Amino acid sequence: MEDYRIRVLSPDGTEKHIRELDPPTGTPLYLMGGPRRMEVGPLNDCREATFEGDPATLGIGPRDTVQVQYRPAGTGPWLNKYAGIAVITGSARSEVGRYKLQGFKIRRLTEVEARTLLAEADLGAQVRQLFTDLISSGQLGSTLLAPTTATVPDLNKSSPAIHGNHWKVSKLIEERLRGRSERTQALLNADGSSTVKKTNPDWGVNPDLRPVFGYPTGTLAIDEATEGVEIDGLDTDSTLLVTDVRVTFAQTVLTTGVENFANGAGTVPYRDARAPLTHALNVAPHSYGEAWRGLPLPADPALFERLVASTVEVYATGFVRQGAPNPPNTTVGVSGPSGALWDGDSGTSLTLTPPPDIVVSYYSVLLTFPETAPLPDGWEVKVEGGTVSGLNITATDGNLAPNNGARLASVASEGPPTAAGLALMGDTSQARLAGAWTTGGVYDKTRSASFLVKPNDPDAPVKLSAGTLIRASPSLMGQRHAPGPRAHPEPRRGPAAWLELQPSSEGRPHPTRPVRRGAGNP
Numbered sequence: 001m002e003d004y005r006i007r008v009l010s011p012d013g014t015e016k017h018i019r020e021l022d023p024p025t026g027t028p029l030y031l032m033g034g035p036r037r038m039e040v041g042p043l044n045d046c047r048e049a050t051f052e053g054d055p056a057t058l059g060i061g062p063r064d065t066v067q068v069q070y071r072p073a074g075t076g077p078w079l080n081k082y083a084g085i086a087v088i089t090g091s092a093r094s095e096v097g098r099y100k101l102q103g104f105k106i107r108r109l110t111e112v113e114a115r116t117l118l119a120e121a122d123l124g125a126q127v128r129q130l131f132t133d134l135i136s137s138g139q140l141g142s143t144l145l146a147p148t149t150a151t152v153p154d155l156n157k158s159s160p161a162i163h164g165n166h167w168k169v170s171k172l173i174e175e176r177l178r179g180r181s182e183r184t185q186a187l188l189n190a191d192g193s194s195t196v197k198k199t200n201p202d203w204g205v206n207p208d209l210r211p212v213f214g215y216p217t218g219t220l221a222i223d224e225a226t227e228g229v230e231i232d233g234l235d236t237d238s239t240l241l242v243t244d245v246r247v248t249f250a251q252t253v254l255t256t257g258v259e260n261f262a263n264g265a266g267t268v269p270y271r272d273a274r275a276p277l278t279h280a281l282n283v284a285p286h287s288y289g290e291a292w293r294g295l296p297l298p299a300d301p302a303l304f305e306r307l308v309a310s311t312v313e314v315y316a317t318g319f320v321r322q323g324a325p326n327p328p329n330t331t332v333g334v335s336g337p338s339g340a341l342w343d344g345d346s347g348t349s350l351t352l353t354p355p356p357d358i359v360v361s362y363y364s365v366l367l368t369f370p371e372t373a374p375l376p377d378g379w380e381v382k383v384e385g386g387t388v389s390g391l392n393i394t395a396t397d398g399n400l401a402p403n404n405g406a407r408l409a410s411v412a413s414e415g416p417p418t419a420a421g422l423a424l425m426g427d428t429s430q431a432r433l434a435g436a437w438t439t440g441g442v443y444d445k446t447r448s449a450s451f452l453v454k455p456n457d458p459d460a461p462v463k464l465s466a467g468t469l470i471r472a473s474p475s476l477m478g479q480r481h482a483p484g485p486r487a488h489p490e491p492r493r494g495p496a497a498w499l500e501l502q503p504s505s506e507g508r509p510h511p512t513r514p515v516r517r518g519a520g521n522p
Contacts, residue, residue: 045204114164
């Protein structure tokens with residue numbers, strides 16, 4: 001059975017006392033249920049730890065350094081498991097106090113300065129010099145031990161000279177030094193797939209209070225069945241519950257249109273007030289109830305899918321040139337792939353040139369879409385050499401027999417599109433269109449869109465780099481939501497979200513990963 005104790009140092013590094021679980025003499029260490037969490041990184045650099053205990057016996061004051069030590073067999077030398085700064089300490093008036101420790105990387109090294117010139121050298125040697133100079137400056141007292149070539153090895157990467165300029169040490173490492181070395185590594189995802197990405201050196205301060213800097217090596221094996229080992233064994237926190245997200249695009253256009261319900265009433269015009277466009281995304285099961293979160297998003301083309309048209313037609317409206325033959329040549333010159341209208345690439349375009357015998361007032365671009373096309377959210381039109389107006393979408397339903405006109409709905413807007421080329425309709429107008437945007441049926445049905453382009457110069461060509469219907473992508477919206485604060489409503493225990501592959505001595509990848517270490521996992 002392992003023995004545990006804590007070693008407490010004052011903020012200047014002077015040892016205050018040591019508390020053991022069951023000492024032969026002196027004050028015993030009293031913790032409620034042992035350490036709740038001790039988190040370390042891939043280099044064994046200390047991150048954060050929390051525990052509860054008796055303030056009177058622990059004797060841990062604000063900003064004291066605490067080392068957690070153990071002896072694997074109950075005998076022999078004490079080894080260090082974790083070291084951090086006490087940022088939350090229990091009240092002396094409490095029988096049980098809460099304690100939170102943070103590693104030097106997270107706390108103290110964000111508060112002290114780099115004051116010296118680091119001469120050109122191997123990057124590892126520069127980092128060793130940085131910490132050696134920091135220790136000599138006295139800002140940390142005698143707390144830290146000097147780095148060695150074992151904890152901060154050479155990286156075979158020459159690094160130019162750099163002056164600390166009184167930057168915080170952590171900022172200098174993160175923003176200037178880490179990026180000077182880069183390696184390609186494979187990350188193993190939880191589903192067994194792998195992702196190759198470039199990484200920079202990790203760093204921090206290990207449980208021995210010695211700086212570390214470099215790349216993780218070796219293999220870390222974790223068996224949750226082992227006594228004292230628990231992966232992600234934190235309490236379930238259901239304070240924040242999000243099961244569904246209401247994505248809102250507020251930047252929409254005013255729309256008008258007509259509806260025909262094929263009921264004998266004929267065509268009915270409408271004009272809708274400006275309203276937001278919204279989408280509902282389910283992000284978790286309703287096992288613990290239903291809870292919504294609003295997520296406003298900008299009208300960003302990167303969040304939308306472009307619908308592929310079946311056909312593209314272009315017409316010109318204008319005046320016949322004086323002296324033109326009869327009949328005049330009214331054919332618009334069209335060059336470039338039609339796919340340029342929906343490929344999302346601003347580098348490709350469809351070029352329109354005026355008919356030889358027409359002074360063009362505007363071009364009409366008409367697109368038809370297959371029956372399987374999803375209900376659109378609006379238009380994307382980008383033009384060079386002209387302005388866009390007359391946006392229109394029309395759909396007829398093939399499921400109802402026509403009665404005084406087909407089942408029809410249209411949505412129209414004068415626009416103009418945003419600077420990014422988008423024109424989104426609101427929920428009310430989209431709901432009207434949805435009534436006729438159906439699949440199946442034996443009657444005539446259509447899916448079409450059109451827009452007008454007025455050339456700046458009637459005799460000059462116009463380039464279209466986008467011109468189609470668009471639909472917000474559920475997967476892309478979900479990715480935009482993912483980085484925000486969201487709690488999965490079902491507690492999960494299991495392996496970490498990723499594993500990092502490191503080459504073994506035989507050249508085969510072996511998985512390693514940062515873990516949270518419990519009291520029984522040295």
